[in-house]
Amino acid sequence: xxxxxxxxxxxxxxxxxxxxxxxxxxxxxxxxxxxxxxxxxxxxxxxxxxxxxxxxxxxxxxxxxxxxxxxxxxxxxxxxxxxxxxxxxxxxxxxxxxxxxxxxxxxxxxxxxxxxxxxxxxxxxxxxxxxxxxxxxxxxxxxxxxxxxxxxxxxxxxxxxxxxxxxxxxxxxxxxxxxxxxxxxxxxxxxxxxxxxxxxxxxxxxxxxxxxxxxxxxxxxxxxxxxxxxxxxxxxxxxxxxxxxxxxxxxxxxxxxxxxxxxxxxxxxxxxxxxxxxxxxxxxxxxxxxxxxxxxxxxxxxxxxxxxxxxxxxxxxxxxxxxxxxxxxxxx
Amino acid sequence: xxxxxxxxxxxxxxxxxxxxxxxxxxxxxxxxxxxxxxxxxxxxxxxxxxxxxxxxxxxxxxxxxxxxxxxxxxxxxxxxxxxxxxxxxxxxxxxxxxxxxxxxxxxxxxxxxxxxxxxxxxxxxxxxxxxxxxxxxxxxxxxxxxxxxxxxxxxxxxxxxxxxxxxxxxxxxxxxxxxxxxxxxxxxxxxxxxxxxxxxxxxxxxxxxxxxxxxxxxxxxxxxxxxxxxxxxxxxxxxxxxxxxxxxxxxxxxxxxxxxxxxxxxxxxxxxxxxxxxxxxxxxxxxxxxxxxxxxxxxxxxx
Numbered sequence: 001x002x003x004x005x006x007x008x009x010x011x012x013x014x015x016x017x018x019x020x021x022x023x024x025x026x027x028x029x030x031x032x033x034x035x036x037x038x039x040x041x042x043x044x045x046x047x048x049x050x051x052x053x054x055x056x057x058x059x060x061x062x063x064x065x066x067x068x069x070x071x072x073x074x075x076x077x078x079x080x081x082x083x084x085x086x087x088x089x090x091x092x093x094x095x096x097x098x099x100x101x102x103x104x105x106x107x108x109x110x111x112x113x114x115x116x117x118x119x120x121x122x123x124x125x126x127x128x129x130x131x132x133x134x135x136x137x138x139x140x141x142x143x144x145x146x147x148x149x150x151x152x153x154x155x156x157x158x159x160x161x162x163x164x165x166x167x168x169x170x171x172x173x174x175x176x177x178x179x180x181x182x183x184x185x186x187x188x189x190x191x192x193x194x195x196x197x198x199x200x201x202x203x204x205x206x207x208x209x210x211x212x213x214x215x216x217x218x219x220x221x222x223x224x225x226x227x228x229x230x231x232x233x234x235x236x237x238x239x240x241x242x243x244x245x246x247x248x249x250x251x252x253x254x255x256x257x258x259x260x261x262x263x264x265x266x267x268x269x270x271x272x273x274x275x276x277x278x279x280x281x282x283x284x285x286x287x288x289x290x291x292x293x294x295x296x297x298x299x300x301x302x303x304x305x306x307x308x309x310x311x312x313x314x315x316x317x318x319x320x321x322x323x324x325x326x327x328x329x330x331x332x
Numbered sequence: 333x334x335x336x337x338x339x340x341x342x343x344x345x346x347x348x349x350x351x352x353x354x355x356x357x358x359x360x361x362x363x364x365x366x367x368x369x370x371x372x373x374x375x376x377x378x379x380x381x382x383x384x385x386x387x388x389x390x391x392x393x394x395x396x397x398x399x400x401x402x403x404x405x406x407x408x409x410x411x412x413x414x415x416x417x418x419x420x421x422x423x424x425x426x427x428x429x430x431x432x433x434x435x436x437x438x439x440x441x442x443x444x445x446x447x448x449x450x451x452x453x454x455x456x457x458x459x460x461x462x463x464x465x466x467x468x469x470x471x472x473x474x475x476x477x478x479x480x481x482x483x484x485x486x487x488x489x490x491x492x493x494x495x496x497x498x499x500x501x502x503x504x505x506x507x508x509x510x511x512x513x514x515x516x517x518x519x520x521x522x523x524x525x526x527x528x529x530x531x532x533x534x535x536x537x538x539x540x541x542x543x544x545x546x547x548x549x550x551x552x553x554x555x556x557x558x559x560x561x562x563x564x565x566x567x568x569x570x571x572x573x574x575x576x577x578x579x580x581x582x583x584x585x586x587x588x589x590x591x592x593x594x595x596x597x598x599x600x601x602x603x604x605x606x607x608x609x610x611x612x613x614x615x616x617x618x619x620x621x622x623x624x625x626x627x628x629x630x631x632x633x634x635x
Contacts, residue, residue: 053532055528055531055532058461082534083534083535083536084534085534086531086532086533086534087532087533087534087535088534091532091533092529092532094525094528094529094532096525099524099525099526100525100526100528100529101526101529102526102530102544102547102548103526103548104547104548104550105544105547113543114533114534117533117534117535118534162529165529165533
């Protein structure tokens with residue numbers, strides 16, 4: 001699929017006054033694609049996602065790089081132009097559905113307002129569109145629900161409202177920041193199914209931020225692994241799960257619990273872990289994963305390795321990536 | 333000054349807990365109102381005073397400062413003037429009714445001025461933080477260090493005593509209370525996820541402040557407003573008592589001033605407007621207290 005990507009992030013660097021948090025991240029997302037950005041807490045994945053919409057927390061700043069969306073660089077356009085894109089071209093789903101809705105406004109009004117913000121619709125037309133959206137995201141009895149307040153909704157239903165808000169203006173890109181973390185597993189599957197259905201029906205691209213590899217395996221097309229503010233590996237999902245190239249990816253897969261064929265079930269074996277913590281990466285001179293890596297060789301301390309192609313559409317930043325014989329099961 | 337200080341509603345402080353809010357959700361709010369006796373008493377008194385104020389021109393068409401009968405006739409002695417007359421033979425009943433008009437008008441407009449400035453300053457400081465907040469907090473503190481009544485006297489002395497000036501001066505002197513409250517509310521609310529969500533949807537800052545955050549901050553503001561109005565009425569009465577009120581209007585304060593020298597003999601000249609002030613201010617405080625309970629979902633669950 002060689003078309004113009006919906007979103008192209010080029011060498012994006014984000015920093016706080018004290019330290020840099022994201023070092024030159026580049027990736028692209030194509031139309032209709034669901035790309036997962038995975039990594040442990042604090043690796044910069046949410047920061048990267050928020051930076052795309054310039055919604056960084058106070059103090060954080062985009063220090064370098066471009067975010068190309070629809071031919072413009074979102075990192076430099078005026079706040080006014082940015083507001084036209086937020087919620088319209090790109091929208092965001094937050095992790096916590098319990099607090100992401102305004103508690104004093106009815107959900108119907110909240111969704112209708114977004115439509116009226118970005119489209120020139122009458123009140124009645126906006127309401128009709130909201131009811132249509134509620135139906136689309138699987139909210140039963142939309143007419144009754146329209147006039148209810150967020151506290152009348154369960155967590156899963158609120159996340160559906162959030163999704164309705166997010167897709168209200170047919171965005172080209174939907175950023176979902178751990179959309180299912182706060183929900184229980186059955187609801188999680190429903191919400192992910194809904195997102196999957198919507199991206200097909202509306203042909204949107206989805207950037208899914210998660211640390212749940214199960215979700216990635218089941219729903220994503222492509223995965224980018226972040227570690228200490230860098231993308232260390234990006235690969236199509238099947239390839240990633242069958243033969244991860246970067247030792248960190250291997251570690252992530254090894255330390256996740258699953259009961260599929262060939263996986264190491266935690267009842268039979270000790271669940272393996274990645275030694276050390278991400279905090280140690282800040283001052284390392286070589287590969288930022290070197291202090292925690294089981295396969296360190298001399299060149300690892302030489303400098304930060306570049307993202308290099310393992311094959312087409314599959315990149316990794318490990319100097320051992322291509323000549324690596326042993327794969328995921330060697331640790332047994 | 334009166335000692336009632338409203339408890340800010342705790343709803344905003346608990347993320348994750350669904351803040352069950354009032355806002356027009358008919359039955360629940362009504363139930364809370366019906367079970368709140370102090371609120372009902374306060375609201376009835378206030379309504380009665382408001383009714384008298386509105387009908388003052390119809391009930392007592394003449395100027396309340398006109399000499400209509402013998403001075404200092406005791407209440408309930410003259411059928412035509414049941415509440416007696418003042419030292420210049422003015423009808424006390426007419427004075428009380430017209431005074432209600434002046435007092436409520438000052439209360440409402442001073443509270444509005446205070447609210448307007450206070451919400452603007454508090455919202456901007458609380459939402460943006462940083463340097464803007466620092467500057468606004470300093471200005472707020474500057475106003476707070478000057479005694480309210482003194483500031484009102486100075487402003488009225490400079491601009492001349494008329495009702496709009498007095499109301500404006502009281503508003504200008506009392507907005508810091510609102511500003512501090514609103515700022516505190518905004519500081520907790522601005523870090524809420526729904527604010528981030530609103531930003532991600534492309535809403536402008538103005539819209540987020542007034543459309544998203546302010547409705548959440550309303551309950552404590554509403555409660556404070558009633559107290560603000562009560563204080564404004566007291567301040568206006570104080571001004572009139574000192575002879576700095578609008579000379580073209582009869583107010584409860586000026587009526588008290590009129591009776592001051594007669595306190596030991598014809599005490600009713602002072603007592604009647606005094607009682608009117610007490611009742612009105614009390615009713616406003618009861619309403620504020622009641623609203624605090626009604627608008628605060630936590631206190632309902634305690635019942």
